[in-house]
Amino acid sequence: MTIFCGEKIKRNYSKGDINLANVLRPSNALLYLLVLAAPMAAIAEETEEEGPSPIRTLTAEQSEVAAANYEKYCVLCHGAERQGYVNDHAPSLRSKSLFESGIPHAVLRTLSYGRQGTAMGGYLDEVGGPLTLDETWDLTYWLFEQSGAVRVAISTEAVLGDIERGEILYQQECSLCHGENGEGVTAPAIGNPSALAYNSDEFLRYAIQHGRDGTEMIAFSEKLSAADIDGITAFIRSRASGWNAPQTVLRELPTPDQYVINKDGEDPDFELTDDLYVSAADLYKALQEKRKMMLLDTRVTSVWQTAHIEGSFTLPYYSDFDAIVVDLPKDVMVVAYCSCPRAAAEWVVQELRKRDYKKTAVLYEGIYGWINLGYPVMHGDIREQIDGASL
Numbered sequence: 001m002t003i004f005c006g007e008k009i010k011r012n013y014s015k016g017d018i019n020l021a022n023v024l025r026p027s028n029a030l031l032y033l034l035v036l037a038a039p040m041a042a043i044a045e046e047t048e049e050e051g052p053s054p055i056r057t058l059t060a061e062q063s064e065v066a067a068a069n070y071e072k073y074c075v076l077c078h079g080a081e082r083q084g085y086v087n088d089h090a091p092s093l094r095s096k097s098l099f100e101s102g103i104p105h106a107v108l109r110t111l112s113y114g115r116q117g118t119a120m121g122g123y124l125d126e127v128g129g130p131l132t133l134d135e136t137w138d139l140t141y142w143l144f145e146q147s148g149a150v151r152v153a154i155s156t157e158a159v160l161g162d163i164e165r166g167e168i169l170y171q172q173e174c175s176l177c178h179g180e181n182g183e184g185v186t187a188p189a190i191g192n193p194s195a196l197a198y199n200s201d202e203f204l205r206y207a208i209q210h211g212r213d214g215t216e217m218i219a220f221s222e223k224l225s226a227a228d229i230d231g232i233t234a235f236i237r238s239r240a241s242g243w244n245a246p247q248t249v250l251r252e253l254p255t256p257d258q259y260v261i262n263k264d265g266e267d268p269d270f271e272l273t274d275d276l277y278v279s280a281a282d283l284y285k286a287l288q289e290k291r292k293m294m295l296l297d298t299r300v301t302s303v304w305q306t307a308h309i310e311g312s313f314t315l316p317y318y319s320d321f322d323a324i325v326v327d328l329p330k331d332v333m334v335v336a337y338c339s340c341p342r343a344a345a346e347w348v349v350q351e352l353r354k355r356d357y358k359k360t361a362v363l364y365e366g367i368y369g370w371i372n373l374g375y376p377v378m379h380g381d382i383r384e385q386i387d388g389a390s391l
Contacts, residue, residue, distance in 0.1 A: 055103060055151065058141055066142035069135060072318045073123060073300070076343055082146065084215065087343035088119040091188050097210040099149035101203050108140045109198040114302065116194050118184065119339040119368075121300035128250055128302035130318070152206070159201035159233040166235030169228055177216065182239060187217065191239050205233040250305055254313035256327035261311040265292040268333050270361055276349070277342075277364040283335060284375050287311070294328065296336040297367075298344040309337065309367065310378045317344040321351045328352075334360045341366025 058066065071080075077090035084092030092098070099107070112129075114122035123129035124136055131139070144151075171180065178184060182191020189195065190204070208229050211219035220229060268286040270278045286293065287310075295312035297304045304314045315324065317338070328334070334357060338344035345362040352360050363370065371377060 055144060056141060058138060058145065062138045063142055063145070065135070066138045069131065069139050070142065073130070076317055076347060077119070077340060082143070085186075088340035089184060089186055089188070090120070092212060092215045093143050094147050095212040095214055096147050096149040097207065097212055099144045099147040100152050100210075101154050101206040103144045103149075103151050104137065104140045106199055106203055107143065108136060110195075111140060112136050113194065114300075115189065115192050117192060118189055119299075119341075121303035123300055123302070128305040129300050130316070154200060154206065155202040156200050157202070159205050159230050159237070161227065161230030161232070161234035163231065163234045163238050165228065166231030166233070169224070169232050170235050173220065173224070174232065182236065187215075190236060196237065196239070201233055201237055204236055205229060208232055253301070259294050259313055259327065260292065260329065260332050261295065262290040262292045265290045267291065267359075268293055270333070272361055273364065276346070276362055278335060278361040280363060280365045280370045280373050280375055283363060283370075291333075293333040293335055296334060296345070296348060298336050298338045298348045299367075303339070307367075307371075307377045307379050309370065310376065312337070315348060317347045319348075321348075321355065325352070325355050325357075328357070330357055330359070332359065335363055336360070337363035337367050337370070339367050341369055 070082075074082075074093070075086075077087040078084055078093050079086040079090075082092065082094035084090055084094075110120065111131075112122055112124035112133075113127060114120045121129065123131045125132055174190075176185065177187035178190050183189050184192070207217070208224075209219065209221040211217045220232075224232075266289075268282075268289075268291040270282055270286070272278055295309055296315040297308050297312040298315055298317050300316055301314045304312070315336070334349070334352060336345035336348045336352075342362055342364065345366070349360045349362050365373065367377070
């Protein structure tokens, strides 16, 4: 079977009785399956003859909003020119080979639900992010338009290959950048459960074959045989253990009267490195001593909902700082943290310092370093639910 990322379904049903925005919500997975099942044979037959249907064209207003959202939410890590690898090895978002094979769902799902175990949080409002479903769709299409790509048909069939041979080749050719276990080193974590759940075998094979133009990822079709590429693809797929997207049960965000923790405590006596960084050990010691401070989680709100340092509140790097500082006292020590491991927190602290907040610091190790060192976090309440959008 060959599909084209649901675009024809989107065009057929968004103007009819079925509201696509509701169909694609995870809570309506069964409805999505019913919608998908009926026309699929006709879609496959038609598209195999005609090729991929045209990508929806954004209006000028939609493009303007999408561009503004990219600048607000994505530039910090992916770069002003979408070049990638500005912070936390965030991948290129201008690679034609990505958008040839990844529109819309391969990009949309990551934008919406994030990548578990990475710095990429979910930006969809249903998981605590700042964007509506329509805005995530429009940003995805805007990125496609900016790439100049022409999409290709991507099969949903399994890629069969020699897994043992693929493992050998993976370790030889891929592990230096992607990690021995696909955890990501200087390149994306291709062993990430959500990545493997969201992306088809053919999507993976296409990336290996064609590389990612504008990045260090070469086109291995110029180096390896088709059988070897099939083997690597099959090996990567064999590492998947299945994934059910956890749906966060959103908790109430802290209110301004809760921003300051240990209100009766003494100020912390941090010795900051480079007049900016506090170590995880020193922060933990200050928390144990119940020192008075404010903890700012500068990531997208959805990941605060999943796990955060106790007592922290969300002040995402894309906030309107002029509006929020009215609720932040200037005589209380501020410690900001993120997961990249410092970029977003540094940005927030610099914005605060511009506004005369002198008692500010950045957690040097970031929250992942904090966790890896064994320090505690508060985990959000989640319930397992099938992600209908990934079907």
